[in-house]
Amino acid sequence: MVEKATTIQEFVEAPPRVSEWRRFGRVFFQRKLVVFGLVVLSILIISAIFAPWLAPYDPYRGDLSDSLVQPSGKYLLGTDIQGRDTLSRLIYGSRTALLVGFVTTITATILGIVLGLVAGYFGGITNMVIMRAMDALMGFPMLLLALLIAAVLGSGIQNVIIALSVATLPGYARVMHGLTLSVRENDYVLAERAMGSSNMRTMVGHILPNTLPPMIVLVTLQLGSIILAEAGLSFLGIGIRPPGAAWGSMVNDGYRFLVTNPVLSFAPGLAIMLVVFAFNMVGDGLRDALDPRLRGIL
Amino acid sequence: MTTYIIRRLILGIFILIIVTLIVFFAMRLLPGDPLVIFMGQQASSGSMSAEQMESLRHEYGLDKPVMMQYFNWLGGLLRGNLGTSIYYHEDVGKLLANRFPITLHLGVLAFIIANVLGILLGLLAGIRRGTWIDTVSTTLANIGITIPVFWLGILMIYTLGLKLRWIIPFLGYTSPFDDFGMNTKQIIMPVICLAITGLAFTARQMRSAMLEVIRQDYIRTAWSKGLKERVIIIRHALKNSLIPVITLMGIGLGMVFGGAVLVETVFAIPGIGRLLVTSIFAQDYVVIQSGTLVIAFIIILSNLLVDISYGWLDPRIRYG
Amino acid sequence: MTELLRVNDLVTQFKTESGLVKAVDGLSYYIDEQEIIGLVGESGCGKSVSQLSVMQLINAPGEIVGGEVIFEGTNLLKYEANGPQMRSVRGAKIAMIFQEPMTSLNPVLTIGQQLTEMLVLHMKMNDEAARKRAIELMNLVGISGADRRIDDYPHHFSGGMRQRVMIAMGLSCNPKILIADEPTTALDVTTQAQLLEMMKDMVQRFRASLVIVTHNLGVVARYAQRIYIMYAGRIVESGTTKDIFGKPRHPYTIGLLKCIPRLDEEEGRKLVPIIGLPPNLINMPPTCAFLPRCSYKIEKCFKEPWPDLEPVHDNHFIRCYADTKEKASESTK
Numbered sequence: 001m002v003e004k005a006t007t008i009q010e011f012v013e014a015p016p017r018v019s020e021w022r023r024f025g026r027v028f029f030q031r032k033l034v035v036f037g038l039v040v041l042s043i044l045i046i047s048a049i050f051a052p053w054l055a056p057y058d059p060y061r062g063d064l065s066d067s068l069v070q071p072s073g074k075y076l077l078g079t080d081i082q083g084r085d086t087l088s089r090l091i092y093g094s095r096t097a098l099l100v101g102f103v104t105t106i107t108a109t110i111l112g113i114v115l116g117l118v119a120g121y122f123g124g125i126t127n128m129v130i131m132r133a134m135d136a137l138m139g140f141p142m143l144l145l146a147l148l149i150a151a152v153l154g155s156g157i158q159n160v161i162i163a164l165s166v167a168t169l170p171g172y173a174r175v176m177h178g179l180t181l182s183v184r185e186n187d188y189v190l191a192e193r194a195m196g197s198s199n200m201r202t203m204v205g206h207i208l209p210n211t212l213p214p215m216i217v218l219v220t221l222q223l224g225s226i227i228l229a230e231a232g233l234s235f236l237g238i239g240i241r242p243p244g245a246a247w248g249s250m251v252n253d254g255y256r257f258l259v260t261n262p263v264l265s266f267a268p269g270l271a272i273m274l275v276v277f278a279f280n281m282v283g284d285g286l287r288d289a290l291d292p293r294l295r296g297i298l
Numbered sequence: 299m300t301t302y303i304i305r306r307l308i309l310g311i312f313i314l315i316i317v318t319l320i321v322f323f324a325m326r327l328l329p330g331d332p333l334v335i336f337m338g339q340q341a342s343s344g345s346m347s348a349e350q351m352e353s354l355r356h357e358y359g360l361d362k363p364v365m366m367q368y369f370n371w372l373g374g375l376l377r378g379n380l381g382t383s384i385y386y387h388e389d390v391g392k393l394l395a396n397r398f399p400i401t402l403h404l405g406v407l408a409f410i411i412a413n414v415l416g417i418l419l420g421l422l423a424g425i426r427r428g429t430w431i432d433t434v435s436t437t438l439a440n441i442g443i444t445i446p447v448f449w450l451g452i453l454m455i456y457t458l459g460l461k462l463r464w465i466i467p468f469l470g471y472t473s474p475f476d477d478f479g480m481n482t483k484q485i486i487m488p489v490i491c492l493a494i495t496g497l498a499f500t501a502r503q504m505r506s507a508m509l510e511v512i513r514q515d516y517i518r519t520a521w522s523k524g525l526k527e528r529v530i531i532i533r534h535a536l537k538n539s540l541i542p543v544i545t546l547m548g549i550g551l552g553m554v555f556g557g558a559v560l561v562e563t564v565f566a567i568p569g570i571g572r573l574l575v576t577s578i579f580a581q582d583y584v585v586i587q588s589g590t591l592v593i594a595f596i597i598i599l600s601n602l603l604v605d606i607s608y609g610w611l612d613p614r615i616r617y618g
Numbered sequence: 619m620t621e622l623l624r625v626n627d628l629v630t631q632f633k634t635e636s637g638l639v640k641a642v643d644g645l646s647y648y649i650d651e652q653e654i655i656g657l658v659g660e661s662g663c664g665k666s667v668s669q670l671s672v673m674q675l676i677n678a679p680g681e682i683v684g685g686e687v688i689f690e691g692t693n694l695l696k697y698e699a700n701g702p703q704m705r706s707v708r709g710a711k712i713a714m715i716f717q718e719p720m721t722s723l724n725p726v727l728t729i730g731q732q733l734t735e736m737l738v739l740h741m742k743m744n745d746e747a748a749r750k751r752a753i754e755l756m757n758l759v760g761i762s763g764a765d766r767r768i769d770d771y772p773h774h775f776s777g778g779m780r781q782r783v784m785i786a787m788g789l790s791c792n793p794k795i796l797i798a799d800e801p802t803t804a805l806d807v808t809t810q811a812q813l814l815e816m817m818k819d820m821v822q823r824f825r826a827s828l829v830i831v832t833h834n835l836g837v838v839a840r841y842a843q844r845i846y847i848m849y850a851g852r853i854v855e856s857g858t859t860k861d862i863f864g865k866p867r868h869p870y871t872i873g874l875l876k877c878i879p880r881l882d883e884e885e886g887r888k889l890v891p892i893i894g895l896p897p898n899l900i901n902m903p904p905t906c907a908f909l910p911r912c913s914y915k916i917e918k919c920f921k922e923p924w925p926d927l928e929p930v931h932d933n934h935f936i937r938c939y940a941d942t943k944e945k946a947s948e949s950t951k
Contacts, residue, residue: 136313139548139601140594141556148590151578152324228446232560235448236575251449255564262456269449277444515721521675522716523736523787524708527700533735537726 028289037281040274047094055088060243068261078263080253084243086267092245093268097275100161100230101223107165109219112172119173120180131177134170142167142229150238160239164226175218213290220283224276231272247272306605310598317594318375321587322368380588383577390588393573398592400471401562401569405554408489412496412554413547417540419497420504424539425531427509435501442498447557451491451564458487469566488565492557496550503546507539514538541608548604552597622794622827623649623672623712628685630664630671637900641667643851645685646927649795654821654828656838656859658874659848662896665831666717668848669797673707673714674699690794710740713788717800719780723772729756729783730768733790740791755786758823760816778809785817789824796821797829802837814841835874839863844933847871850897850907853927857934867943868936869914906938914940 029035047054056076062083069079077086119130137145142164149163233239234248242249247268254264374381380390423435459468465483474481511517512535520530559571566572570589577585630642641664649655659665671682674694687694689712697704716722724732730752737748749768756764759782772780781801788796798817802810818841821828830838838845838859845862847855847870855868866872873892894911904923909915918939927935936942 132309132313133316136316139313139552139597141549141552141597143556143559144552144593147559147574147578148586151586224444228444231446232448232556235446235560236563238575238578248446248448251446251452255452258452258456259460265449265452269446269452272446272449273444276446277440280440280444515716515718516724518675519716519722519784519787520724521700522673522708522714524705524710524740525735526705529735534724534727538724 024289028285030288031281031285033281034285037278037285040278041282044094044098044275044278047091048098051091051095055085055091057085057088059084059088059092059245068257070261071263077267078261080250080261080264081257082243086250086264089245089250090247090267090271093247093250093271094275096157096240096244096246097227097230097272100157100164101226103161104164104168104226104230105219105223107161108169108222109172109215111165112169113176113215115169116173116176116178117180120177127177130173134173134177137166137170138174140167142225143232146229146233147236147238150233155238155241157240157244160230160233163233164229167229168222168226171222172215172218175214179214217283217287217290220279220286224279224283227272227276227279303606306602310602314595314598317598318372318591319368321590321594322371375588375591380592381584383582383585386582386585390585393585394570394589394592397568397570397573400567401555401558401571403474404485404489404492404561404567404569405551405558407485408492408557409496409551409554411489412493412550413500415493416497416500417504417543420501420543421508421531421536421539423501423505424508425512425527432505435505439498439501439505442494443502445494447491447495448560448564450494451487451561454487454491455564471567471569484565484567488561488567491561491564492554495553495557499546499550499553500543503543504539507542508535511535511539544604544608548601551600551604555593555597620651621648622651622689624686624688625668625672626686626688628668628671628682628687630667630676630680630682632681633679634900639899640851640902641680641899642671643902645848645852647846647853647856649827649829651794652822652825652827653844654818654830654842656842656845657829657831657848658833658835658838658845660833660896662899663848664851664899665848666799669714669799669829669831672797673712674704675714706740709736709793710791711793712795712797713791713793714797714799715781715784715788715801717803719777719784719804722784723780725772728769728771729775733768733783733787736787736790751790752786755790756783758820759783759786760812761786777805778813781805781809781813782816785813785820789820789826792824793826795827795829797831799831800833801830803832803834810837817841835863835878847874850899850902852907852924852937853935854908854937855935856927857931861931861934865931865934867930867934868938869912869940869942870908872942873911873913912940914938914942916940 062079062085064083066075066079066083067081069075069083071078075085075087077090079085080089115130115134119127145167146160146163149166150159153159153162230239230246231248231251234241234246235252237249237252240246240249242253250268251265251272254261254266254268257264378391380394382388383390383393386393419435419438423432426432455468458465465486467480467484468487469484471484472480517530517534520534525534555571558569559575561567562569562572563575570593573585574589574593576582577589624646625648626646628642628645629640632639632641643664645664645668647655647657657665657668667676667680670676672687672694674682674697676682682695685695689707694704694707697707723729730749733752733755734743734745734748737743737751738745741748741751743751753764753768756768761767761779761782767774772783775783785796785798785801788798801817802813805813814837817828828841830842832838842859844856844858846853847862847868849870855862855866855871862871863875866875870892873890876890877892879889892911897907897910905921906912906915906919906924909919912919916939922939925937925939927937929935930943
């Protein structure tokens with residue numbers, strides 16, 4: 001019989017478990033860049049929500065007598081050819097960026113999840129057809145695909161969203177499909193079905209929750225690409241056109257006056273870059289905090 | 299290996315057929331009379347009589363059933379007839395043939411630079427993790443994937459072209475056969491812009507692949523054999539880490555094409571990308587249709603090549 | 619018999635999130651020429667880490683922080699970890715084979731390439747001679763059709779075959795010492811027996827010494843001449859195989875032997891597991907690491923730090939305060 005030596009016992013036991021959330025927080029906030037990303041995103045969201053209060057001027061109508069003014073006390077970032085204040089347009093542009101970004105993501109995610117889940121779960125021909133279609137779509141560069149769809153549908157924010165959704169959903173479908181396949185083979189899913197759960201119930205109730213963490217990471221990482229693509233489309237004039245305030249089209253407008261008013265194209269481009277960077281950093285941080293093993297895959 | 303290639307080939311053809319179907323029927327989905335669309339402004343402005351329109355309709359074969367139109371069009375394609383551009387009034391095939399080499403020139407250069415440099419940078423960052431090389435390389439990679447390509451172009455034009463006047467001229471394109479020096483000056487900036495995104499992606503992939511590989515047991519075995527670091531990296535680690543990187547090269551090529559659209563617009567280069575954009579504005583659907591197909595074909599072909607090289611790299615696939 | 623390798627007070631530690639893990643905490647042992655020794659201990663006791671330390675194959679967050687590894691008169695730890703001197707020892711003088719044959723060979727290189735590169739490097743052979751020698755070695759370890767299979771890739775071989783290749787690689791440059799880290803753990807029992815027998819033959823043929831690192835006492839019983847029992851980073855008992863099995867003196871060894879079924883045991887004898895779990899190697903107290911699981915402990919064990927290795931017999935050492943002599947002879951009846 002062994003006596004319990006209390007002092008030794010303490011050392012023998014494993015160190016106390018740090019709560020999962022605290023560990024998440026610690027890893028997530030570890031890198032300064034991730035924090036920087038969060039700050040930028042907060043600024044973005046605040047700009048978008050409080051745009052009418054934050055913007056000094058009307059972004060859509062300008063004072064023609066103040067056309068092409070250099071950055072000054074009156075117009076912090078100068079004006080464009082129509083006399084519209086660059087700063088105000090920049091602030092309102094955040095709305096466009098966020099709107100397109102989020103609506104596209106939601107649409108693409110829902111469609112992608114449904115397609116991936118259905119394909120992975122049912123297998124067979126459904127699987128083959130869906131996944132081959134996804135492969136075909138993925139072979140195309142996002143911008144080109146979006147460009148072509150927008151070409152057929154026309155310009156405007158709605159069509160941009162549709163185009164970008166179609167271009168991004170294969171990525172989600174693929175990841176979802178892979179995850180569904182691996183989760184499906186788990187024993188507890190088998191148990192569920194043995195108990196008589198319907199397909200739908202199994203899919204939604206069991207497979208879906210397990211696939212959430214990697215999907216969340218994928219979403220944040222994709223947001224950056226979506227914003228870049230939208231900016232590209234607007235730059236080309238196919239996306240959102242002036243007087244609408246979209247950063248991409250602002251760069252295009254400013255390009256013509258590069259020699260005299262470089263700020264017109266520099267400022268919106270910088271905004272795009274910062275926002276994309278922020279999303280990527282936050283996405284990286286989320287991935288590392290949720291599961292560093294995903295590092296190779298996502 | 300042969301079965302692998304054949305399977306990939308069949309898949310590629312299958313996808314191509316689907317693309318033709320989509321492209322063809324997408325055009326038909328547009329509201330309005332297809333003839334009007336195909337004739338552009340002329341027909342809609344009412345300057346043609348109903349008879350003229352009917353005869354044109356017959357000439358374009360638009361009065362036949364849809365499926366037949368599709369097969370006619372497909373047949374025409376296979377014979378090399380890509381249609382006539384509404385906007386340019388030229389044979390589309392000729393248009394594409396003129397512009398394609400230009401895009402190819404820039405694209406291939408950019409692709410090579412992006413991948414060679416990307417692999418190198420990623421490799422260095424991976425084996426010297428945490429050092430300054432890693433930091434520099436990772437920072438560059440981060441910039442590369444976040445910067446809008448068109449903005450980078452504009453920035454470069456401003457600093458290198460306008461302000462510093464190092465690179466003049468920077469717009470347009472002259473054939474290297476006509477004036478090599480001029481051509482070089484004109485393509486430096488666009489090629490860098492095209493390459494940067496691919497470079498960043500490849501570098502990141504290579505870095506994480508390298509980090510993964512050097513942790514493996516077989517690398518430990520290699521060390522225990524007394525081999526030098528350089529030998530271990532080049533002979534043992536490299537091939538293994540290239541496998542995931544090569545699979546993404548296909549996407550990289552796609553990115554170059556996507557970027558080409560933007561870069562050609564910024565630098566006023568008469569390539570396929572710019573053609574596509576102007577055609578979209580001009581609603582020149584013939585060009586859009588054929589151009590899309592050609593691009594799709596190239597992308598599918600390059601993906602196929604990537605798949606095949608992947609099979610060569612990884613003997614587990616090669617020999618089954 | 620001349621001494622080949624002597625390890626003195628080796629200390630290797632790992633920095634982890636939860637603290638400093640002393641995987642090897644003052645390890646000392648020696649190897650003579652042409653002998654087979656066993657290094658036995660549970661998972662996590664530091665035996666693999668100790669051998670990797672001898673070869674200086676420890677990477678961050680691990681670090682060798684103390685001790686000496688005297689080989690052929692020089693302290694290997696004085697060499698730069700991946701410098702030319704250490705590299706000339708690795709593979710050529712001291713070779714190592716690992717536990718997982720499935721992952722220890724490079725999947726994109728042929729077996730031939732992986733065999734010949736050592737021959738070219740250390741034995742300065744040209745490609746043709748190296749290839750011939752590689753085929754010879756493959757034949758020696760029992761791989762039939764070697765001249766064809768030399769150009770095959772690792773995934774064409776079974777686990778047992780791959781381990782044979784590893785053994786061929788290990789002995790290819792005539793090292794003085796071959797370290798086998800759990801060489802048979804990943805294989806099935808019949809293959810295990812074949813492989814061990816072959817290893818013994820090969821090592822004798824090449825006149826090398828063999829270190830078998832394992833958690834399985836049965837494996838070393840047949841082949842090793844001397845055995846070191848390791849616990850929590852230190853040797854707790856060392857002696858000849860006969861002594862260890864016949865007259866085990868450390869409570870841990872005694873406990874280990876009680877867990878193993880034996881052919882000659884009396885009917886009705888029960889297998890007695892050692893209670894408790896392997897220790898957490900972070901923040902170890904200075905007292906004996908085996909204390910919480912020990913059935914022989916005395917008051918001194920709680921108060922004094924873990925003792926040094928003391929001889930109980932000719933060449934038979936234990937690290938213990940308790941008097942295990944009588945109780946020991948009881949349990950092995």
